[in-house]
Structures are given as C-alpha cells and as structure tokens.
Amino acid sequence: MTLQQQALPLSPAAKHDGSATHRGDYLLVAGMVAPGSKVLDVGCGDGDLLQLLESRGIDGRGIELSREGVNRCVAKGLAVVQGDADTDLGNYPDDAFDYVILSQTLQATRQPKAVLENLLRIGSRAIVSFPNFGFWRMRLQLLVGGHMPRTENLPATWYDTPNIHFCTIKDFVQLCDEISVKMERAVALDLYGRPLRLSAPWWFWNMFGEQGVFLLSRAGKAK
Amino acid sequence: MVKVQSIPSPAIHADERSQEADHPSSRVAQFGADQPLRLDCGIDLVPFQIAYQTYGELNAERSNAILVCHALTGDQHVFNMHPVTGKPGWWETMVGPGRPLDTDRYFIISSNVIGGCMGSTGPASTNPATGKPWGLDFPIVTIPDMVRAQAMLLDRLGIETLFSVVGGSMGGMQALQWTAAFPERVFSTLAIACSTRHSAQNIAFHELGRQAVMADPEWKNGRYFENGTHPHRGLGVARMAAHITYLSDAALHRKFGRRMQDRELPTFSFDADFQVESYLRYQGSSFVERFDANSYLYLTRAMDYFDIAADHEGVLARAFRGIKTRFCVVSFTSDWLFPTSESRALVHALNASSARVSFAEIETDRGHDAFLLDVPEFFDISRAFLQSAAKARGLSGDGA
Numbered sequence: 001m002t003l004q005q006q007a008l009p010l011s012p013a014a015k016h017d018g019s020a021t022h023r024g025d026y027l028l029v030a031g032m033v034a035p036g037s038k039v040l041d042v043g044c045g046d047g048d049l050l051q052l053l054e055s056r057g058i059d060g061r062g063i064e065l066s067r068e069g070v071n072r073c074v075a076k077g078l079a080v081v082q083g084d085a086d087t088d089l090g091n092y093p094d095d096a097f098d099y100v101i102l103s104q105t106l107q108a109t110r111q112p113k114a115v116l117e118n119l120l121r122i123g124s125r126a127i128v129s130f131p132n133f134g135f136w137r138m139r140l141q142l143l144v145g146g147h148m149p150r151t152e153n154l155p156a157t158w159y160d161t162p163n164i165h166f167c168t169i170k171d172f173v174q175l176c177d178e179i180s181v182k183m184e185r186a187v188a189l190d191l192y193g194r195p196l197r198l199s200a201p202w203w204f205w206n207m208f209g210e211q212g213v214f215l216l217s218r219a220g221k222a223k
Numbered sequence: 224m225v226k227v228q229s230i231p232s233p234a235i236h237a238d239e240r241s242q243e244a245d246h247p248s249s250r251v252a253q254f255g256a257d258q259p260l261r262l263d264c265g266i267d268l269v270p271f272q273i274a275y276q277t278y279g280e281l282n283a284e285r286s287n288a289i290l291v292c293h294a295l296t297g298d299q300h301v302f303n304m305h306p307v308t309g310k311p312g313w314w315e316t317m318v319g320p321g322r323p324l325d326t327d328r329y330f331i332i333s334s335n336v337i338g339g340c341m342g343s344t345g346p347a348s349t350n351p352a353t354g355k356p357w358g359l360d361f362p363i364v365t366i367p368d369m370v371r372a373q374a375m376l377l378d379r380l381g382i383e384t385l386f387s388v389v390g391g392s393m394g395g396m397q398a399l400q401w402t403a404a405f406p407e408r409v410f411s412t413l414a415i416a417c418s419t420r421h422s423a424q425n426i427a428f429h430e431l432g433r434q435a436v437m438a439d440p441e442w443k444n445g446r447y448f449e450n451g452t453h454p455h456r457g458l459g460v461a462r463m464a465a466h467i468t469y470l471s472d473a474a475l476h477r478k479f480g481r482r483m484q485d486r487e488l489p490t491f492s493f494d495a496d497f498q499v500e501s502y503l504r505y506q507g508s509s510f511v512e513r514f515d516a517n518s519y520l521y522l523t524r525a526m527d528y529f530d531i532a533a534d535h536e537g538v539l540a541r542a543f544r545g546i547k548t549r550f551c552v553v554s555f556t557s558d559w560l561f562p563t564s565e566s567r568a569l570v571h572a573l574n575a576s577s578a579r580v581s582f583a584e585i586e587t588d589r590g591h592d593a594f595l596l597d598v599p600e601f602f603d604i605s606r607a608f609l610q611s612a613a614k615a616r617g618l619s620g621d622g623a
Contacts, residue, residue, distance in 0.1 A: 059579075067584055074551065074581040075603045077611025081552075081570050081582035091571040 024193025025213060026052055029103060029127050032185065032215045033058055037098035040122065042085045042115075043105030047073035050080070061097075063088060086110045089118040097123040104211075106130045107163040117179060120218050125184070129213040132188070134168030134206040153191075153210065169205055169212040176216065185215035226492035230459035230504060233512045244356075244515065245349050247274040247335070247342025248306035249299055252379050260337065260372050263528075266362040270351065273376045274342025275334035278302050278318065279326035281382070287618055288382045289324055289609075290373065291333040292390030292397035295522050296462075296514055298341035301333045302326070307513045316597050323606040328618070329386065336397075337372045338364040338522050340515035346445065347515040358445035358517055366393070366529045370400045374408070384408050386616055387609060391415035391594035392561065393522070396529050399569070402550075403531050403542040411549040411612040413605060415594045416558050418565035419539055419572070420530035425560060428468055429523035432461030436516050445517050458516040459507030466506045471557040471590035475499060539572035546573075549615065550580040551608040553594075553601060560591040581608060 026049045033039055037058055041050050044062030046069055053060040062080035064070045073080035085102070086109050100123035102115070107130050109115045119126035131154055132138075141149035148158040156163070167175075169188060176183055188196045188209025196209055205212070252273045254260065259267035276299045281288060291301050291314065298305075302312040302319055318324040324331055335343035338361070346361040353360075377385070388409050390398040395417025402412045421429075436442055439457025443450045467475075479499040483489070486496065495501040535541035550573055554566035563584050573580040583604050587593045594601065 061579065067586065071583045071585070071600060071604060074583040075600075075607045077607045077614075079549070079579045079581050081574070081580060082567075082584060088571075088574075091574050093575055093577065096577045 023048070025103070025129050025189055025211060028187060028189070028193075028195070028213055029101060029129060030056065032127050032213075033099050033101075038096075039099045039101060040092070040097045041101045041103065042089070042119070043102060043108070044073060044078075044080055045069050047076050047078045047080060049101065049103060050078050051076060054078070085115050089115065089122060092118075092122045094121055095124060099123050099125045099127055101127045103127075103129050104131065107166050109165065112165050112167070113175060113179065116175065116181070116216075120181060120216060124217065126181075126216045127213070128172075128216060129211055130167065130172065131163075131211050132169045132206065132209045133166040134170060135210050136207050137191075139207075169209055170202065172212060172214070173202070176214070180219040182217045182219040183214055184217050187213045189213065226490070226494050228494050228504075230456050230508050230511065233453060233455050233508070243307060243342060244340050244345065244347035245342075247299075249274050249276050249335075249342060251275075251342060252376050254375060258375065260368065260375065262362050262368050263365040264363045268337070268344065268362060271337065271344035271372070272342070272348075273334050273337070273344075273372055275299050275332060275376060276301065276303065277333075278331040279329055281330040282618075285382055286384065286616060287328065287386050287613075288330045288332060288377075288384075289387045289389055290377070290385050290401070291318065291324065291331055292369075292373075292388065292394035292401075293333065293336065294390070294392040294394045295465075295526065296510065296519075297394065298339060299333045299335045300341070301331065305513070308509070313595065316595070317602065317605065323602050323609060324389065325609075328613070329609075332377075332380070332382075334373055334376055336364075336369040336393075336522065336525075338369070338518060338525060340518035343372070345515070346517035346521055347448075356448045358448075361517070361521065363524060363528075364521060365525050366396050366400050367404060367534075369525065370397055370404055373397070373401070374405060377408075384410060386618065387411040387413060387612060389413040389415075389605075390417070392417055392591065393526050395561075396526065399531060400529075402546065402548050403534075406543075406546050406548055409548045410616055411551070411609070413551045413553070413608060414566075414569070415553045415601075415605075416555055416561045416591055418561050419532060419542075419569050421526050421528075422565070425468075426527045428465065428560075429527055431464055432523060433520050435460040435464065436520060439516075442516060445520075447516070453511070454516045455508075455511040458511045458514065458519060459504075461519060462510040462514075463503045463507040466503060468560045469590055469592040471559065471588055473557060473588035474590050477588065478502075539568070540575040543573055543576040543578055546576055546578050548578065549608075549612050550578055551604070552580060552582045553604060554582075554584045555589070555591070555593040555598075555601075556584060556586045557588045558591040558593065 039060045041062040044064050050060040063083040070082045100119040138149040188205035189211050191210045255270050259269035301314045320327045335341040338345045340347040346357045350357040388398045388401045395414040398414045402409045436457040439454035441452035442454035482498045484498045484501040531542045532539040552566050554563040570582045
C-alpha cells in the first residue's frame with residue numbers, strides 16, 4: 001500500500017464524476033500549474049496526478065516512498081524515483097523546478113517545516129495539499145467521542161497511521177507566516193472535494209474544509 | 224587416495240575459438256590505418272575490427288536504433304543461436320518481436336566489445352605485426368575505449384543518434400559512459416544492475432579471478448595458443464567464483480540447499496557430492512568452452528578502472544550536467560555485486576543534474592543475474608520506459 005493511499009484513499013465522490021476519473025484535489029492542483037512548466041511531485045503515489053499533468057504537456061517528475069508505487073509509476077512510463085521527502089529533497093539543486101507538489105503527504109513527513117522550506121528552495125512555487133485536522137467532524141469525534149478521529153478519507157487507527165504530523169488549516173497558515181512563505185492562492189475543499197466559497201472567512205474554512213490546497217511562493221522572490 | 228575431480232578439458236578445440244576471434248560468425252566492421260582507435264592508455268589500436276549483429280529494421284528517419292551493450296562474458300549474439308555453444312542468444316527474454324526491446328519496432332544493434340573474444344579485436348585476435356595472437360601484447364582497454372569503438376561503428380552504420388542505449392552490469396557501465404561521453408547522441412538510457420564506478424569488493428573479486436587464471440601453469444604468460452595448452456582450470460575457477468557473486472544466498476538455498484547430487488550419502492571424497500558443487504563445476508567447464516582466458520583478464524580490468532566521476536573532478540553530477548537524455552535505472556533487491564545503493568547514488572547525481580530519470584528497484588531473490596532471467600516486473604518497466612521514450616521521440620507505435 002502506498003503512503004498516499006493510506007493517507008487519503010480515493011474520494012467516493014470522485015468516482016461519480018463522469019467527466020474524469022481524477023480526484024477533485026488533483027484537478028484543482030493541476031489547474032494551478034502553468035502550461036509548459038517543469039514539476040516535481042513529492043509523494044506521487046501511483047502517479048495519477050503526474051499522468052494528469054503529463055497529459056497537459058507538463059514535464060513531470062516524481063518521488064515516491066513505496067517501492068510498489070514507484071514501480072507502478074515507472075511501468076506507466078513516468079519519471080519517478082524511489083525516495084523520501086524527509087531525506088532525499090536535499091539532493092535536488094536550487095530552482096530545479098517551476099513547481100514542487102506535495103499532495104496529501106506533508107502530514108506524513110517527520111520534519112514538515114524543513115520539507116516545506118526544501119520545496120520552495122527546489123521550486124519557485126510549491127503546491128501543498130493536506131487533510132485539515134480542524135475539520136468539524138474531527139473536532140466532534142475528539143470532543144464527543146473522546147477518541148482520535150477517523151474518517152472515510154483517513155481511516156487508519158492512531159497506532160498504524162503514517163500521518164504523524166497532522167495540522168489544521170490555521171496551523172499551516174501560521175507556519176507559512178513564520179518561515180516567510182507567500183500564499184498566492186488558498187482553497188479549502190469540502191468532504192466531496194468541492195471548493196468552499198472564496199468569500200468565507202478563515203475560521204469557516206478551518207471548520208468546514210476537509211482539506212486545504214495552497215499555492216505558495218517565496219516571499220519577496222515571487223516571479 | 225581420496226578421489227578428486229577438477230574442471231575437465233574443453234571439448235571445443237582452441238582452433239575453433241581463435242577462428243571466431245578473427246573471423247566471427249556475424250557482421251564485421253573493419254577499421255584501417257586511417258581510423259585508429261585512441262585508447263585511454265595512450266596507444267592507438269590500428270587496424271581493428273568490431274563484430275556486431277543487428278535485428279529489426281532501421282526506419283527511414285534512422286531514429287529507432289537501440290544499442291545493446293553486453294556484460295563481462297556476453298557478446299553480440301543477443302537474439303540468435305550462439306555460434307560456439309549452439310545455445311539461444313543471451314537476451315532472448317528481453318529482445319525479439321513483442322519483447323520490451325521489440326525487433327518489430329526498433330533496430331537493435333549489439334557489438335562485441337573491444338578486448339572481447341567473439342570477433343572484435345582483443346587479445347585472442349591475430350596481431351598483424353607478428354601473425355600470432357596478441358596475448359598480453361594487447362593494450363589495456365577501458366569502458367570508455369569500448370564506447371568510443373562503438374561510436375565509430377555507429378558512424379560507419381550512418382546512425383547519428385541512438386533512440387536508446389541499453390545494458391546490464393558491464394553493459395550498464397557502457398550505457399552510462401555512452402550518455403556521459405556522447406549526450407547528444409543518446410535519446411534515452413536504460414542502465415540495469417550497474418554502477419558508475421566499480422567498488423573495492425568487485426575489484427577484489429576480479430583480482431581473485433585473474434590470479435586464478437594466471438596461477439594455471441597452462442596459461443604460460445598468456446601464450447597458450449602457441450604452446451598448445453589451455454588454462455581451463457584457472458579460467459574455470461575464476462568463473463565459478465564470479466558465478467557465486469552473480470547469485471544470492473537465498474537463490475542458492477532455494478535452488479540447491481544442501482541437496483546431494485545423484486546420491487544419498489556423502490562419498491567421503493572431493494567429488495561433487497553437493498548439487499551446488501556440481502552446478503558450479505558445470506558453470507566453470509561450460510564457460511571455458513566459449514571464452515578466452517586473456518580476454519577475461521582484459522575485460523575484468525576494464526571494469527575495475529571504470530569511474531565516471533573520476534573523469535569529472537570527482538563529482539558525478541558534473542558528468543551529466545544539463546543532460547537531456549531520459550534515464551531509467553533499474554536495480555534488484557538481492558544484487559550484492561551492484562547493490563541498489565550504487566544505483567541510488569547515480570539517481571541522486573542525475574536528480575542534481577535535473578535529468579529526467581525513472582528508478583525502480585525490483586524485488587527478487589535471484590541476485591545480479593536477475594537482469595538475464597525471466598523477471599516480469601523488470602520487463603514491464605523496461606517496456607513502458609521505452610514506449611514512453613518512443614512517444615517523446617515521435618516513433619510510430621505500429622512498427623517501422
């Protein structure tokens with residue numbers, strides 16, 4: 001089982017989407033990438049997002065932790081290598097990519113802050129998506145149930161989850177401020193992968209967003 | 224006296240092997256005095272010849288050529304019966320119609336390396352200056368020398384750019400050297416079970432093999448052809464030792480365990496009581512039928528000297544700076560001769576060069592030799608890599 005599958009299985013809603021077999025957040029992420037750019041997908045799982053990007057003429061590369069995931073990607077003809085976001089990003093030179101994508105993986109890294117800094121060293125922009133631990137159903141399970149939350153998208157128990165660094169949308173925004181990362185675009189998706197209203201305030205996103213998707217750039221150095 | 228049994232004398236006569244060295248049963252490209260091969264050791268090899276085979280058709284754009292580089296004891300006979308042993312080609316699992324290296328779609332070229340003994344100039348070839356086999360008068364060759372010779376062959380064939388260069392083990396070293404030396408001539412590179420430099424352990428094993436050959440009194444300082452002798456015991460031992468390194472503990476255990484060979488009880492002798500002994504002796508004795516002992520010395524030496532980074536101020540990434548070639552690197556979990564860590568170091572260097580690289584580690588217990596065996600996941604990955612590169616190259620999908 002790949003890291004990504006454990007972290008976020010295919011949303012049931014996406015399967016009913018007749019127009020594409022891609023997850024809603026993939027379509028959103030792919031839409032943030034300018035055509036003709038060079039992209040590194042960190043934690044690329046089975047390569048679905050990379051395939052979507054390549055179909056749009058984007059030069060995509062990937063890193064994946066699990067050997068099975070890597071081999072499935074390579075067998076699809078994708079440029080994917082086995083590697084760990086925590087340890088292997090250091091091998092990439094500065095400004096090697098236009099975008100570095102970290103999709104549903106940040107919460108599974110040992111050093112999320114260092115990883116985030118690396119993303120914006122390697123790429124001029126980073127696209128980060130993660131499950132929002134501040135989502136109302138998470139809060140409810142902890143408040144009322146008194147146990148670690150489990151949802152359809154995050155079904156693992158506390159003792160076998162790869163997700164060791166959960167955060168809320170609010171936490172993530174604070175981290176971005178702390179390390180002077182500029183948020184170019186932020187979207188919160190509901191349980192069905194649909195974007196929440198743009199005009200909604202942060203607290204609303206943090207309560208009703210099931211996941212957050214952020215387009216980031218280096219403060220002051222954004223192109 | 225306790226019964227002993229050693230490697231038998233080869234059934235194939237030395238004349239037949241030396242015949243193949245000068246007049247191979249394959250195509251030959253001759254290079255005369257006007258086209259010397261500049262060797263790394265400073266000597267110009269002239270004249271020389273390269274024995275090669277081709278399979279499939281070169282398309283009109285001359286854009287579908289794949290060079291297959293062979294490993295230490297391989298040769299150009301990838302997909303045809305071997306002229307000495309009568310056995311099938313050494314990579315018929317990988318090359319052929321519908322195979323990953325699809326002969327219906329690609330034009331496959333394979334050549335015997337310089338220093339080899341199957342028709343490209345090497346120590347078993349006749350030295351034109353003396354009319355006798357070169358023996359140890361043959362200059363030391365390197366992996367870059369092999370690749371330069373192959374580049375001259377491609378010039379002769381009128382092929383400017385390779386769609387792909389593919390090889391495992393020493394063949395993978397050549398594939399990497401090709402890409403580092405001629406990046407503009409290589410569209411894609413499939414490097415399997417190899418490394419950018421030979422490790423100390425591997426040099427040590429090679430030295431063991433060379434000393435086994437040289438310790439055989441029939442080696443006679445490399446002049447065994449003239450003396451009518453053959454260092455089959457030394458070469459056989461070298462092959463047996465090397466063959467262990469191509470397998471794995473798990474594979475040996477699975478294949479042989481401690482099982483006895485055609486007997487229930489030990490014979491209390493040095494006969495081949497165990498199946499694994501019998502197997503190794505067979506490997507040793509069949510190898511000496513087809514391979515030249517001096518060639519074994521030269522080719523192992525070439526691998527020992529291989530170190531791409533050393534030619535680029537010790538920084539591997541510099542060898543591939545700005546490269547546009549698409550790479551696929553494959554390693555096998557149980558390969559302890561060219562372990563995954565070596566492939567990973569290559570991949571890190573390629574990442575640092577922003578090269579387009581795929582890297583897959585295949586789970587198998589079959590050791591280094593896995594690249595020659597039937598490993599479906601390896602074939603799937605090789606096929607997909609080439610197909611994706613073919614798409615990028617604009618090669619048509621339904622054959623030439």
